Amino acid sequence: MPHSVDPYDALPPVPAFTLRSDDIADGKTLDVAQCSAIFGRPGEDRSPHLEWSGYPSGTRSFAVTCFDPDALTVSGFWHWAAYDIPASVNGLAAGAGDADGSSLPAGARTLTNDAGRRGFLGAAPAPGEEPHRYMFVVHALGVPALDDVTTTASPAWLGFRLVSHGLARARLTPVFGIPAGSD
Numbered sequence: 001m002p003h004s005v006d007p008y009d010a011l012p013p014v015p016a017f018t019l020r021s022d023d024i025a026d027g028k029t030l031d032v033a034q035c036s037a038i039f040g041r042p043g044e045d046r047s048p049h050l051e052w053s054g055y056p057s058g059t060r061s062f063a064v065t066c067f068d069p070d071a072l073t074v075s076g077f078w079h080w081a082a083y084d085i086p087a088s089v090n091g092l093a094a095g096a097g098d099a100d101g102s103s104l105p106a107g108a109r110t111l112t113n114d115a116g117r118r119g120f121l122g123a124a125p126a127p128g129e130e131p132h133r134y135m136f137v138v139h140a141l142g143v144p145a146l147d148d149v150t151t152t153a154s155p156a157w158l159g160f161r162l163v164s165h166g167l168a169r170a171r172l173t174p175v176f177g178i179p180a181g182s183d
Contacts, residue, residue, distance in 0.1 A: 005069065006069070007067070007069050007076065007135075008135070008137070008169070008171070011163055012163060014166050014167060014168050014169050015056065015167075015168040015169075016168065016169060016170060017052060017053065017054040017055040017056075017138075017140065017168050017169075017170045018052060018053045018054045018170060019050060019051070019052045019136070019138050019170035019171060019172050020050075020051050020052075020172075021048050021049050021050050021051065021136075021172055022048075022049040022094070023048035023049050023094055024048045024134075024136060024172050024174040025172060025174060026172055026173050026174065027173070027174070027175060028174050028175070029131070029174065029175055029176055029177075030122075030123050030134065030174045030175070030176040032044065033046045033048075033094070033122075034046060034047070034048055034122050034123060034134075034174075034176075035122040035123045035124065035176060036121050036122035036123060036124040037122075038115065038121065038122075038124050039124055041124065041178070043122045043123075043124070044122065045119075045120060045121055045122045046094055046095050046097075046120070046122070047066075047080060047092070047094065047095060047096055047097030047098075047119075047120035048094055048136065049091070049092070049093055049094040050064065050091055050092045050136065050138065050172075051090060051091035051092075052090055052091060052138045052170050053090060054170075055138075055140040055167070055168055055170070056140055056167045056168050058142055058167060059087050059140040059141065059142070059167055059168070060087050060141060060142055060143055060144040061083070061084055061085060061086060061087055061141045061143060061144050061145060061146075062083075062085040062086075062087065062089065062138055062139060062140060062141065063081070063082065063083035063084075063085065063138070063139040063141060063146075063158065063162055064080065064081075064082045064083075064085065064092065064136070064137070064138050064139075065078070065080060065081050065082075065135075065136075065137050065139070065155065065158070065159075065162075066078070066079040066080040066081075066120065066134055066135065066136050066137075067079065067134075067135045067137070067155075068123070068125075068132050068133065068134055068135075069133060069135065070125075070129075070130070070132040070133055071125075071132065072126070072129070075156075077114045078111075078113050078114045078154075078155035078156075079113055079114070079120060079121045079122070079123075079134065080097050080110075080113060080119070080120040080121065081110065081111040081113070081155040081158050082096075082097065082101075082104055082108055082109070082110045082111075083108070083109055083110075083111075083146055083149060083158060083162075084107055084108050084109050084144075084145045084146060085104070085105055085107075085108045086105055086106070086107055086108070086144075087144070089105045089108075092104070092105075097110070097119045097120030098119050098120075099117065099118045099119040100118070100119070101118065101119065107145075109149075109151050110151070111149075111151060111153060111154070111155050111158060112151075112152075112154075113155070114155070123176035125176065125177055125178060126178070127178040127179065127180055128178070128179070128180030129177060129178075130177060131175040131176055131177030132175065132176060132177065133173050133174075133175055134173065134174050134175065134176065135171055135173050136171060136172045136173070136174075137169055137170070137171040138169070138170045138171070139162045139166050139168075139169055140166070140167045140168040140169070140170075141162070141165045141166060141167060142165050142166075142167050143165045146158070146161050146165070148161065149161050
């Protein structure tokens with residue numbers, strides 16, 4: 001099944017800014033470091049390095065999300081959601097999405113992903129599926145903190161607040177798939 005729907009197209013438009021990474025790139029296959037060992041496959045569940053620039057001058061905080069719109073569910077799959085990243089921060093080191101959040105900047109918070117785990121969960125599509133897209137997005141926000149988003153909230157609730165307070169968005173979309181017969 002072709003993956004033509006882009007969930008960000010359904011959101012109100014906002015300006016774009018620049019996002020780069022030493023680990024991922026648009027349309028390129030994720031490295032095993034950004035894959036998950038959740039089903040006994042090789043993987044490190046290590047969030048990629050991300051660095052951003054060119055965001056609006058009114059930015060007061062950032063959020064970083066990773067979403068797979070191609071997961072075989074009606075709601076996609078949230079792999080990572082971190083927010084309340086201070087406006088003085090313009091990047092995250094590889095591994096910043098660790099489970100305890102200790103590698104995130106002071107004040108930043110993280111939500112439980114759709115696997116029920118804190119932090120970044122790497123790619124893990126079923127063998128034989130068309131490669132999935134992993135949308136790494138940095139959201140520039142006009143508020144210093146999302147006080148109404150508790151760490152028990154869902155990434156979907158965070159998404160509502162990102163739209164409400166979003167000034168601009170930057171993204172990279174690498175892909176990953178496992179050939180049929182690789183189980």
